[in-house]
Amino acid sequence: MTSKKLQMENFASSMRGCSVRQLRDALLVLDRKFGLFETMMSGHALVQNDAQTSFVRYAESLADEMQAQGRFKTAQAYRSAVKSLTTCFGREEIALDRIDAASMGNYQTWLLRRGVTFNTVSYYMRILRAIYRRAVRAGLTRSDDPFREVYTGTGRTRKRAVDAELLSVLRMTEFPDSRLRLARDLFLFSFYTRGMSFVDMAYLRKEDAAGGAIVYFRRKTGRQLTIRIEPCIKEIIDRYAPVAGTTPYLLPILSATEPAAAFRQYRSALVCFNRRLKEISRLLRLECGLTSYTARHTWATTAYRRHVPTQVISEGLGHGSERTTRIYLAAFEQSEVDEANRRILEIL
Template sequence: MATVKVKFRASRQPGRPGAVYYLVDHKKRRVQIRSEVFPMPDPWKGEEISPASRGRNGGSGDELWGPCAGVSGGSGDCCPDVDPKRGSLASGRGEHVLDYMLRLSDELDRCGRFGTARNYRRTAGSFSRFLGRDIPFSRLDERLICAYAEWLRRRNLVRNTVSFYMRVLRAVYNKAVKQHIVDQRFPFRSVYTGVDRTRKRALDERTVISLQRLDLGDDPSLALARDLFVFSYCMRGMAFVDIAFLRRDAIRNGVIAYCRHKTGQCLEVRMEPCIERIVRRYEGDCPSGPYVFPLIRSSEPGAAFREYYNALSVHNRKLKELSKLVDAGISLTSYVARHTWATVARKHRIPLAVISAGMGHTSEKTTQIYLDSLDNSVVDRANRRIIQALNL
């Protein structure tokens, strides 16, 4: 004798279809089985099916009960063929892609990997809008992935953004392969998953000096954005996430020591007078908190990460205002400080290996991406000298 209960799980997004699943109890084992039925939440009461919803729209209601239709009152002798180890129907329906992605993101949150969790949820949201409903991994094939890539392109997303979604989805798929949820069929082999080199823009030294000398006493938020930009530049292009989470106890004996969030590499920077002035300026803004700058106040990791993202958004918005005040010629972002330091260092003939070490890169190849525009101009000048005689 098996007991089967039909349940409904509402979507986390209001107005989106939920999912029907079955709880099968048989010989002291309970298995949860996802169906391919995705109704709106109104026919349901709580998590269990509302009997009044059966027969709606002229139907018998069996489309909501799937393979367990005919089980009277949720129990009886009719039971689908279940694989207890996989928790799926013998027909091959197992884990569903969107549900799996959201559970992975929840697990990443618990592990403190908030950035990766956010990328998973962002990709799940995009893929959900494309699909319109959840699907089992068995449906995730090359044709579907190509259709999704084309759908993204039609939404005018640049190639790097399309590639971002493909890489995240591929990572999820590979995790499912490792967990024997799906067989490896290489559905991503026909889509682009690389990273295009984009043009890197940098300020010249004179503009950085002008930015530093701006009188912003009447606008503390703009002054903070300017100080953080200059601080990043003076700290060898320190990333904004590392600035936001920079702790007071990282400053010892005139040295700031920190580990990069992106790579985990530990860096030490001598606290030059321009750096010290900025640090001292914000000492009284958050006396009870552990951080140098007044960007993050929560001690709870998840809340702190959300505060960081909000601070980054505000910072970039303020930098755009500063761009106009100094006539930068480009729109300032938190990354411009990093590119500017690398470019100015190269102009001062600092070796590439030294620049790479200063920026915390694990490879000079990564540093070279920051310097492409500069290197091209150097090569152009050299070429002009070489062919000068031909220009007469």
């Protein structure tokens, strides 16, 4: 054994049982005495700092963490936003210190030139801002606001609701394709259950419908909602009970119980659902095409037309605040104003 190695082992042996402060001081002595500590740690530090200062790697680590917690939708959103950002910059790695007001402004311009709506811009920016703020809290970058000059609000969306009369036509139409019939029935089920979102319908379990009510937690907010099972709801549940079979789910959308597999099925089912609603819209020659959101918006506007208070509509939808509900109703309110103006102009 060499003299230097023996000295190092004796030095380390003498440090057993020392406090953290004593160990820290001892490491400094070791570094000065042998000049090896800095060399030993330099490679590790470079790798660690590179991983910590990479916005992309940090975002991926958060997405992995979300996925491990079963928060698949959030993980997917993180990855989607980061993929868009890396596509814009044309590189796979983006350092945290490159996330500044100028780069985010350029990213917003790039998105808008690609025809992306302001609401989609806001969607990406709010996700990236959430990742950035977590990096700040973790001490990986300075506390700054690189998103101060980009759009992160929520604007009015195009009208997504349809007239309630259309729902009667939809209910009475006989579709020869069983897949279109299922899409139609799921759309109606959403309307009947106060605009239940597709993800919540997909994950409904048989035990959630008991005692004459459906009791479930919204996956988006975690809020518990209770819906009385009206005859029209029961009709759809009974119709598809044989199809749902031995699965734990109430409706024939998912079959997998393993979380990651179930989420993949949900994503695929949502795409198919919207594709079939588009086909139904074409067959019925609808000007306003049906989507997975339409039933929810239609329930809200139908309730509003019948003078149901906004607070009650907000509770029915499971919104956390009336502000979100007013966004739903904004397009309807505008159409009401336009109709009033038309009637006034008819006097002339």
